Amino acid sequence: MTKSNDIRQVIIIGSGPSGLTSAIYTARAGFNPLVIEGYQAGGQLMMTTEIENYPGFREGIMGPDLMQEFRAQAERFNTEFITADVTKVDLTGNVKKVWVGDNLHQSKTVIISTGASANFLGLENEKRLIGKGVSSCATCDGFFFRNKTICVIGGGDSAMEEAIFLTRFASKVYVIHRRDKFRASKIMAKRAMDNPKIEAVLDSVLVDVLGDNVVKGIKLRNVKTDEISELAVEGMFLAVGHTPNTKLFEGQIDMDKKGYIITSESKDELTTTNISGVFACGDVQDSRYRQAITAAGSGCMAALDTERYLES
Numbered sequence: 001m002t003k004s005n006d007i008r009q010v011i012i013i014g015s016g017p018s019g020l021t022s023a024i025y026t027a028r029a030g031f032n033p034l035v036i037e038g039y040q041a042g043g044q045l046m047m048t049t050e051i052e053n054y055p056g057f058r059e060g061i062m063g064p065d066l067m068q069e070f071r072a073q074a075e076r077f078n079t080e081f082i083t084a085d086v087t088k089v090d091l092t093g094n095v096k097k098v099w100v101g102d103n104l105h106q107s108k109t110v111i112i113s114t115g116a117s118a119n120f121l122g123l124e125n126e127k128r129l130i131g132k133g134v135s136s137c138a139t140c141d142g143f144f145f146r147n148k149t150i151c152v153i154g155g156g157d158s159a160m161e162e163a164i165f166l167t168r169f170a171s172k173v174y175v176i177h178r179r180d181k182f183r184a185s186k187i188m189a190k191r192a193m194d195n196p197k198i199e200a201v202l203d204s205v206l207v208d209v210l211g212d213n214v215v216k217g218i219k220l221r222n223v224k225t226d227e228i229s230e231l232a233v234e235g236m237f238l239a240v241g242h243t244p245n246t247k248l249f250e251g252q253i254d255m256d257k258k259g260y261i262i263t264s265e266s267k268d269e270l271t272t273t274n275i276s277g278v279f280a281c282g283d284v285q286d287s288r289y290r291q292a293i294t295a296a297g298s299g300c301m302a303a304l305d306t307e308r309y310l311e312s
Contacts, residue, residue, distance in 0.1 A: 006106070007095055007106045007107065007108065008032070008033075008034055008105065008106065008107040008108070009026075009031040009032065009033070009107065009108055009109065009310055010022075010026045010031045010032075010033040010034070010107060010108075010109050010110075010111065010306060010310075011033070011034050011036065011096065011098050011105060011107040011109070011110050011111070012026070012033050012034070012036070012110075012111045012113060013036050013086050013089075013098065013112050013113065013114055013248075014035075014036075014037070014038065014043070014112065014113035014114040014115055014245075014282070014284070015035055015037030015038060015041045015042060015043065015071070015081075015113075016043025016044065016045065016067075016113060016115045016282055016283070016292075016295060017043065017067075017070060017282065017292045017293075017295040017296040017299060018113040018115070018281040018282025018283070018284075018295040018296060018298055018299035018302070019035060019037070019043075019111070019113030019281075019282065019299060020035070020067070020070035020071055020073075020074050020299070021070070021295075021296040021297075021299030021303070022111045022113060022281060022299040022300070022303040022306070023035050023074035023077075023079040023303075024070075024073055024074045024077060024079075024303075025299075025300055025303030025304065025307075026111075026303045026306060026307065027074060027077035027079045028077050029303070029307050031306075031307070031310065032078055032079075032080065033079050033080070033111075034079075034080045034081075034082065034105060034107070035074065035079055035080070035081050035082070036081075036082045036084065036085075036086050036098065036100060036105075037071075037081055037082065037083055038083070038084070038085050038086075038114075039083065039084060039085055041067075041071075041083060042064065042067035042068075042071075043067065043115050043283075043295075044115060044116075044117070044118065044136075044283075045063035045066060045067050045292055046063060046064050046067060047063065047130050047131060048062075048063030048131060048137075048140060048141075050062060050063075050144070051063055051140070051292065052143060053139075053140070053143075053291075053293075054066060054292055054293060055293065063131075066292070082100055084100045084101065085100070086099065086100055086248060087099050087100060087101055088248075089110070089248060089249065089252065090252075091110060091249070091252050091253065091275050091277075091278050092252070092275070094108065094277070095107070095108065096108070096109065096110045096277060096278065098110065108277060108310060109277045109278070109279065109306050109309060109310060110277065110278050110279070111278075111280070111281065111299075111302050111303070111306060112253075112261060112273075112278065112279070112280040112281075113280070113281050113282045113284060113295075113299060113302070114244075114245040114246065114248070114284050115244075115245055115282055115283045115284055115295075116242040116243060116244040116245060116260075116283040116287070116290070117242065117243050117245060118136035118137075118241075118242050119136075119238070119240045119241045119242060119243060120136070120238060120240075121153070121206060121238070121240070123206065123207075123209060125208055125209040125210070125211075126206075126209050126236075126238075129209055129211060129214070129215055129236075132211075132213060132214045132215065133209075133211065133214045133215025133234060133235050134215060134235075134236050134238070135235065135236070135237050135238070136237070136238045136242075137237075137290070138152075138161075138162040138165045138166050138237050138239075139165065139291065140291075141235075141237075142165060142166050142169045143169060144169075144235075145166065145169050145170050145234065145235045146169045146170070147169075147170070147171050148169075148170055148171060148233075148234040148235060149170065149171060149172040149173075149174075149232065149233050149234060150166060150170045150172070150173055150174070150233050150234060150235035150236065150237065151173065151174040151175070151176055151201075151218060151231065151233045151235070151236050151237070152166065152174070152175050152176070152236075152237045152238075152239050153176050153206055153237070153238050153239060153240060154175075154176075154177065154238065154239030154240045154241075155175070155177035155178070155179060155181075155182040155183045155184060156182070156183045156184050156239070156241075157184045157185055157188045158239045158241070159175060159177070159182075159184065159239035159240075160175075160182070160184045160188040160189060160191065160192040161188070162237055162239045163175050163198050163239075164191060164195060164198070166237065167195055167197040167198060170197065170235070171197065172197055172199070173197055173198045174198075174199050174200075174201050174231060174233065175192065175199070175200050175201065176201045176204055176206060176218075176220065177200065177201070177202050177203075177204070178203070178204065178205045178223060179202065179203070180202050181202070201220065201231070203222055203223050203224050204220040204221065204222055204223065204229075205220065205221050205223060206218055206219070206220060207219045207220065207221045207228070209236060210230065214234070215233065215234055215235055215236055216232070216234070217230050217231055217233055218230070218231050218233055218236060219231075242283070242287070242290070243259065244258065244259045244260045244261070244283065244284050244285075244287070245284060246259050246260070246261055246284060247259075249261070252275065253274060253275060253278065253280075254273065254274040256287075258287060260284065260285055260286075260287050261273060261280040261284050261285040262274070262285070263279075263280050263285045269305045270298070270301055270305070271285075271298060271301050271302040271305045272305060276309075277309060279302040279305050279306055279309075280302070281295070281298040281299045281301065281302035282295035282298055282299060283295055285298070286298065
């Protein structure tokens, strides 16, 4: 095991909008942060094509390009990066310990910004067509489907919300659900089904996504009859939940029943966790908004909370 004798001021785990914003702020404050960005650096935006709702880019910007700008800005202020995954943490005590393989890194504070991963169904074509008609974020990508026929996969409240939101753009929205009734609350299901643009396709599971370079349709199997059918759609939105990337911190940090890190509701410090000197920001603690700009905002808050902690 390689041990670093240096005790840093700040280690940031994760490199999406929240982590890199934390890096920019803590670096400019003179704390020389270490960002352990992971092998899949950049977060969910690395799978997003065009982003039109991030302020400052009037013509829009590609997701990977935006994250490259974030990273370069953090690097400009002497942020140090390790492109590897954290393998173990010990967040107890005044000095926090973070391992990358056999290498130990120590710090007075840790900012957790490991994000959340959208749940996918595991189909080969679904993965291949991400950003080419397959999306897991209606508010991010709905605009691109103006006057098109699309579908939402899921049956909970989030699926109903996404379907209703998408009717602002799409001409038709199918909601595909594997059971004979939705899991969503009655009021949300009714609101969706009362919308003339929305049609339910129940008792059906997705078996394939059709299209070479863009989504052209989906293939469904009826769970009661085993009948296979095809539906012509130009976009497919997955609303089958997100999984926060918090397995690394189980048993050390307080989480809710879904695995999201619980941060303080104190008006003074919104990003503090139950462990002194450990802060969390972005989608790892936000199951509601899940936007690049809200993640960046909470990354700024985590950096400022960290700065106050170090100064005190």
